[in-house]
Structure formats: structure tokens, C-alpha cells
Amino acid sequence: MQQQMQQSFETNVDENLLLDCMRCGFCLPSCPTYLHTEQDEAQSPRGRIALMKAVRDGIVPFDASVEKSFDLCLGCRACEPACPAGVQYGALIEQTREAVQEVKHSSFLEKTTRTIVFNNLFVKQKNMEHAVSLLHFYQKTGMQKAVRKIGFLNLFPKHLKTMEASLPPVAKKIQPLKQVKTAAMKVAFFTGCLMDTLYKETNDKTVSLLQMLGVDVIIPDNQNCCGALHGHSGELKRGKQNLILNVELFDSDDYTYIVNNAGGCGAFLKEYEKHLHSDERYREKAIRFSKKTIDISSLLVKAGLLDYLATLPQQANQTLVTYQDSCHLRNVNKVFNEPRMILQALPNVHFKELQNAHTCCGSAGIYNLLQPALAGDILDAKMATIKALQPTVIVTANPGCLLQIQAGIHKAKLEVSMRATHIVDFIYNSIAKYSKIS
């Protein structure tokens, strides 16, 4: 297997990208896994890159410790903005996972999770919808308790049950907001599979907010999962079809932007052009696709939300609100000002910055399912900073982060004093108070 593994690294992991790393160590202080393992260099970006190279060059065998180092990487990509040499760490870890996945048979736990997640849930949104509607059926019929014992979520590892406790209730129909502006803009909405199922309400509110600003929103049918979770887990080959279907589906001159409201998806969509670069048939389409990709906060700012908010009267009773960055939105899309600008401009908000808001909460795709121990430590540290700030609302920009922070609040028994929410829900709810229903 060693030889096979080395070969797989040779074919999958790009040597030129590895050589970009000059081992300066500037990335170390930005890496959550390094900091949470008492500065274990084997759990740092520099260490992981050296390990990739060492396995590729045959200097060390691929053993359990090497594998663990790759597995423990959150994929949060905080190491990228910290790197002065522009090392494409995200690409390297994806290639590494691809290389490992090709050779190795997944461990049992991982296999169960993986099979459910990749073969069933995330391939087609239909499946996801099915799974979720089942869950909602249970919730609705008051059988939630039973579900927790034997139901659908028992297929997932144990700790997911903590999360399950914080799954959103059944989507309600929302009231559309009154149009207040005429931003002459046409956009397509990339709905995202988690968002379109578990967080259907948030998606409806996304559309409503855009329409409020006069943006014309198109929702193409038959959208596919963005492929991010596949990519982050070395399953990109299985996920590539999704990318192709999406760039085909969204290849239209009808709209200027393709908007999404999930940080994890958005970053991956931005990188379609990289992933399809070597495929001549789709390269151009992928470039067009990635260029048009935008997150909801940035689009709302472009469409004039801040101007509108400035016209609203300040409220006497202000809520203490903070914002937890989505790693991918921040580190890959480089979006961190817009969400804060919007929150600060809301009339009912007293915004306070969370210390270390930029560091990962430990959710990281399905990381919290695969690496519960370290993810738990990272979440505990996050909760400690949250407790110190005592906000009433923690706003997030990605469903994974939202679930994770909610799980953190649940675990710390803080539900009475604080809640986590998606940025879209928060903006919508703040504005709905002012907006007469049209």
C-alpha cells in the first residue's frame, strides 16, 4: 500500500504548489489545530505541507500519524491569508485527500458517515429534501423524542445528536417585504442544499430582502449540490459532475450575479474556475460562473441596503449583537466587512466585535462529525470568548457555523440568554418590523 500511496500522491498532489512553501512558519499562529494541540507542528499548515511532500517523495511512510495530521485539518484556510508566499493550501489539502481517498478504504465510522453524506444526501438535492422532510414529519408529529433514540439521526455518529437538538423548526411561510428601492439588477440565486432544505425559510427571506431592494431574482430549477463537501473530503471526483451541471445550468447572460447565502458553498463556487481549469469544455463557463458568484451580504450592500437602513429611525431598545466569521467567506472570498457594515447599520443593533471572530468554530463542513474531540475543544474555546462578550445574538453566515454555534450554546446551557442566527434571518427580522407588508 505504501508504494500505491506514494504514487497516488505523485499523481494527485501538485509538486509546484508544494514547492511554493518556503517554510517560514508565518502561518502557524493562524492555524486553530496548531494552537489547540499545544503547538504541535505536525498539526500546522507548514507541517502538513512538509508531510505531503515527504509522503510524495517517499521520505516517510503514510502511517496512522500522517493520516491523522491530514484528517485533523479543518480546511478553514486561515493559513492562506497569513501566508506571505501565497501558498494555495486549500488546493493542496483537497489534492491530498483525493490521493488518500483513492487508495485507502475509509474507516468504519467515517465510511458510514461518508456513505450517507456523499452517496445519499449530497448527490442530489432531492435526497436531501427527502431526508429532511422525514425529519420534519417527525418533529411535526411530536415524535422528535423517539427520533433521537432510534431515528434518522442515529445513522450519524453520536455527537450529531447535540446538533440535532438545535435543528431549526419546520419552515414557516414568510411575509414578503415591501419594495423600497429600485436597484436595477438581475441575479440568479444558488440555493444550496442545506439551505434549501433545513433552512428553507432563510432562503425565502434572502429572496425577499433582494426583492425589497428591487433586485430581480431568478431561481433556476434543478440545481445541484455545490460539491464543497466532496471537495473537502477527497471526493472531488465523485463531486465533479455537480460542478459541471451547475456551470451549465447557470451559464446565462440574463443575470449579473449568482448569489448564495452559505459561506462554505460560496467559497467553493468561487473556485469552480480552478477545479474545472484543466477541462477545456467547461473552463470558460467555469470562469464566467466563478466571476459572477457573490455572497448575500456583499450583494445587499451593492444593491443599496445601507442607504435604506440609514433612513430607518434608531431604536431605543438595542440588542447586543456580534458576528462570527465563516472561515471560507473570510479566507477565500475575503468578505468580512460587509456583514459587519450591515449589522452596524441596523436600527435595533448594538454591535460588538467578538474577540477572535475570525477563527474557526470547529464546524468545518463535516469535520465536527469526523473529528468530534478536537472540534469540541475548538468550540469550547469559541464559546469562552462568546461568554466573555455576553451577546444576545450571534450572527453567522453559513449553515455549518450556525449549527455549530447553536450546539455550543446548547452544550453551555446558555439558551436562555443568547441565540445564534443566520445573517439573512437577522436582517430580515430586523427590517420586517418597519416594512408594511406589500
Add this chain to the structure above:
Amino acid sequence: MNKTVIEKITHIVGEKYVKSSTAQLLAYSYDATANFQRLPDLVISPGNAEEIAEVLKVCSEYKISIIPRGSGTNLAAGTVPYEGGIVILFNRMDQILNFDKENLTITVQPGIISENLCTFVESHGLFYPPDPSSMRISTIGGNVSENSGGLRGLKYGVTKDYVKGLQVVLPNGDILETGGKLAKDVAGYDLTSLFVGAEGTLGVVTAITLKLIPLPQYKMTSIAYFESLEDAARTVSSIIANKIIPVTLEFLDKKTIIAVEQYMRIGLSTDVEAMLLLEQDGEMYQVEQDVNEMVRIAKDNGALFTQIAKDAQEAEQIKIARRVALSALAKLKPTVILEDATVPRSELAKMVMSINDISEKYMVNIATFGHAGDGNLHPTCLTDLRDEDEMQRVEAAFEEIFEAALTLGGTITGEHGVGEMKAPYLEWKIGPVGITVMKNIKQAFDPNNIMNPGKVFAKETKKRVVVDGGN
């Protein structure tokens, strides 16, 4: 490594603080030096000097090498194990032990990150000036052991100018205290200085007392472009001759400017030969006077264009070129090799021109930037270590650069240290007598040669190349 030794060491530091997996050994097999890599046998994180003393006793008994390691950012292969051994980390020894505002000193453990120390003292209105570009991640223990310099060296000196006392565990397990908070102290040999820059070859530094100074209140930054190296070099000399000692006086050559501009697109003019970055700090009126004077001197010496930053933000912008120099160059080729040949500042122009000639002669790509005020240059070679033929030419070119620096009265390394990388050239600088004295010192402290072996002293000295016109 012998099982008994591992057991003994584990017993001393605790199982939790011993690393030995494949991934961990590999992760401590390198530092920031290109092309050096060897695995240790064990990696440990002791919690205090006493544990380290016990470890060293065991290592002396069994003749096991010890490699102290801060953050592994050195550029001389100083933390790459020479032949296995135990890497000692200081991640658990990163505390401030004593902060004395009356005597203006701070005593810290070696593992504290340099920038954290600076931020801490600055929040109290005090200043620890040595600022290696790697300070975000380097440790004070590493800074002390390399005697690191930085951008503020011209005015404020380097690490050794701030180290007042040390605690060092010697290879036999004795714990030595040198110096202290005193402003004056001539009791015996200056042992503190001996350990500053010793690169972990004499003992393990476990506590450091540093001198602090008041934080300067005001700072101003400017840049100047030149159409010839000589103009830039003359500017440097005349600034100093005019009795101005700026806090920073940095230099970028044409290749570096082009690389930075390609990388950042910040509108640097790329048809110039050199750029100087000038900065002064202190009292406002003095700073303004100095900066205006420096700009005048630059213009008198033929500067094509000068700019004084209006505010802190603009200062950051114009400083960015120097800050990203290495990264911008690193982007161009898979391998970068950064050297730090240093000459008296009067010889700056000659040195840069020799570097350019040598780079042409060996057909290798070398860009140069550095601390002009200190005569400390960073000729940076852009290459690909997979290209064996080119790597040989790179080595030959660097040998000739060292030789050229020495001929001009300079040295083979200004701030990065000797390590393993430059060990074969040390004798060129200090001569056979220097080597003998240093070896005797090493022998006195470390008779079993367990402290970071293979560093500073080479098995063999490189034959000196003969440079045209040299001696």
C-alpha cells in the same frame, strides 16, 4: 534511540510532552532553510529548567544530541538535526517571569513569541526594539541564540544590545545564571555575550532578562528612487555623514522592485535601479527635521523621485514594498535561497555591483534587498532545487559572494547565523586562530559535543575561491 533513554526522558518530562510519531518527527526535521532536512529521534516539550537539566544529564551520559528549537524560522539550518537526537521545544516555556518598570527590564522564558513580547511592553509605553521580519512567529530564545537583527538595527542595535542576563542549562546539567538587571556589572567574563548568538551549541537558554527603553512617540516614513546604485549608496553614506541615524534605512534593487510591482501592482516605478526606504522616530520636531534633511540629501545625490508619507496609513503603504520583498521574490521560482552577506556601509554600492556581476557570471538569478544602513544585504537567489546543474552554480555563486564580502571587509553572515549551512565558510571569516579559540570554548562547555552538533563548526572548511582582484 535506545529504549532506556526514551523511558528515562519520558519519565522526566511526562508522556504527554514526548512526541515520537512519524508525522511529528517529520514535522521537526526542517526549518526555514531550503534543502536541509533530517529527522530527529524524539521531540520533547519540557516545562522548566530543572527538567531540562535532568534531560541533559541523561543525554550526556548516553551521548545523545540535543537540538533546541524555537519556531524553526532560522535560515542557516540551525535546527535541522545533524544525526538524530532530541529536539527540545519551548512551547510550554513562554511566560513573562518578571516585568520591572523601575529598572526597565523584562525577564521572559525563551518560548515567548517575539511580537507578543513587543506588544506587551508597548502597551506599557516601553520599547523592545529588535524586530526581525519573522517576529510574528519567531521566539525570543531563537532571537537571542541567533543574535537576530531587524529593520530598526541601524539606530537601536540588534538583540545582543538588549540582553542583560540569562539562565542557561549546561550540558552537564548545571544551571548557570549570567548578568542580571544591573546597568553596570563587570564581575568576571561577560558570559551573557557568549551565549548570545551561540545557536544552541553551548547550552539551553531557559530565561532571558532584556533591557527596555521608552517608546518613541512619533515616526515618519519616506521613500526615494534612484537611477543608479551609486546614487543610492552615496545617499546612505551622506545621511550618516550628516550625523543622522535613521531608525530604518532599507534598500531594494531593480529586480526586487519589479518582483514587488508584479506581485502587488502598487504603482512602483520599475525603470529605476534602486529604492531606499527611510524612517525616523523620536520627538516630533526632530523627526520632521531629520526626514526633511534625508530627503534633501537623497535629492542632492540624484534621487529621481521622493515621497514623504502624510500619515501612518500612507507610511504603511510605502513600507509595503520592503515588507513583501521576500514573498514577492519567492513567488517567482520554486526555491528561494536568502543570504545575508554584510559589508561596511561605505562599501554598499561595490557589494551590490559585485553581486550583480557574480549573478551574471554563473547565470543565476539573484535579486538584492536589505538593511542598507547596516550594510547588511540579502542577496536572494531564485532557483529550483530540482535543477542540479543550476544548484551547483548557485552554490558557486554564493561562495563567490561570501568571498567578495570578506574582501570588502565584511562578513559571511550579518544576522542569520552560521548553523550547518554556513559552517564550511566560518573559517574564511574568523581564520584558523578564531576557529581554534571557538572550538576550545565549545570543548569547555560541551566536552561530549551533544549540544546541537554539526552546527557552527564544519567537518571540513570549503576551499576559498580566488576572486579577481581579491587577496
